[in-house]
Amino acid sequence: MNYCKNCGAKLKMNAKFCTNCGNIIQVPIEENEQPKKSRDTIIKSKEPTTNTKNFSKINREISGGNSKLNASKIAKYVTGFFLLIVILAFLDLDMLPIHPAIAFLSFFIVLSSIVISYMFKSREEKKQTLVTGENLLAEWTLTSEQKESYANYLFENEKNNNKFILYSIAAIAIVVFGIFILVIDEGKLFMFLILIGLILFLASFSYGMPFYYKKSNLKGDGKILIGAKYAYINGYFHNWDFPLSGLKKVQKIESPFYGLNFVYYYTDRTLSHNEELFIPVPEDIDLTKLITTLIEMNQK
Structure with missing residues (x-):
């Protein structure tokens, strides 16, 4: 088992970066052995010094937000809280009675959480493979x-x-509420006020x-990380690797x-949905090669 020389954390086999501190792991190259180019790395047509990136720095900048209380941790806390309610309900303590309806609702909240x-x-783990360079294109x-x-x-x-969505829903609401207002004898003003409130x-x-x-x-970190089936764009993570999902177009x-x-x-x-992304790219990046690689790796 290898350990990071910077922080002492355990490293995965063939790890390039420490996921704990972002330190670059130096991999020794045997004599007369030429380093192989990874098929998961896009070679830029130009490499000016202003665009040279340090992955450990990227890791620290992006992972800084991950160290805070994220959605996964919140869900775990919610699970623990409502699981405690379910357990107390089964214990049937006289000093702490819990209504069966609350216990039943808590059970479903536990499952959902x-x-x-x-x-x-799972999303955080996938994002980390981009941050550390493991699945980065x-x-x-x-x-x-x-x-x-x-x-x-x-x-x-x-x-x-x-x-467009607002006008469509408002038009439907006006028709539906309008019919009710015309038909009912009492409460016309109340229905009208509900319609106005809804709009x-x-x-x-x-x-x-x-x-x-x-x-x-505008407050985003400005980082763009592109993987075969993941993308981190200015603070937002997108992935299309789950069942009945995929990359439809890239150009x-x-x-x-x-x-x-x-x-x-x-x-x-609610069936199938499309998500469209527009990403600014520096002119020194070989987009043709990147697009070709993305298409090839999403055909599997």
């Missing part, structure tokens, strides 16, 4: 101008999409969330900025 905890833990950091262009583009897209509630989300995401994107774009356009799909209880 276990599933959620597993899902988020390409990486770069957005400049301030690229980040602003990226945030503004997403803001406009989100705002337009939300407007205002939806409008607050429709117009407020784009501003929230824009602010979040180079010239507008609104030079970069990549991803389209991946996933399936949940």
Whole structure:
């Protein structure tokens, strides 16, 4: 078993970086042995010193947020709390009576929390394989101008999409509530006020969330990590490796900025959905080779 010389943590076999402190692990190369190029590494057409990256630094910058209370830990705490309620309900203590309905609800919350905890833990582990370089194909950091262009583009897209959804739901609500208001004899004013409240509630989300995401994107770390079936984009992690999911399209774009356009799909209880990503890319990265590698590795 190997140990990190910097922090003493145990290392995985053939590890390139310490997942605890981000220290680079020096792998000795035997004499007359030429290092092999990994098929999981994209070679940039140009390599200016300004774009040379230190993975240990990237690991520390991105993993800094992971050391905080994340969703997986919250789910574990919720599981423990409601599991305690279930256990106390079965013990049937006179000093601490628990209603059967609360125990029944707590049991289902425990099951849901276990599933959620597993899902988020799995996502964190997958993200770490990008951060440490294990499953990394390409990486770069957005400049301030690229980040602003990226945030503004997403803001406009989100705002337009939300407007369409808001107007569609509002139109349906007006028709449905309008029929009730015309048919019922009493409570017309109450129904009308509910309709207004519903529209205002939806409008607050429709117009407020784009501003929230824009602010979040502008405050993002600017790191872009691309893997075969994962992508870390300015603080947000995306993956399309689960069942009934995959990469639908990846192509180079010239507008609104030079970069990549991803389209991946996933399936949940409401059937199949598409997620489209637009990522600014520095001109020194060989996009043709990156796109070819992504397509090849997603055909498996």
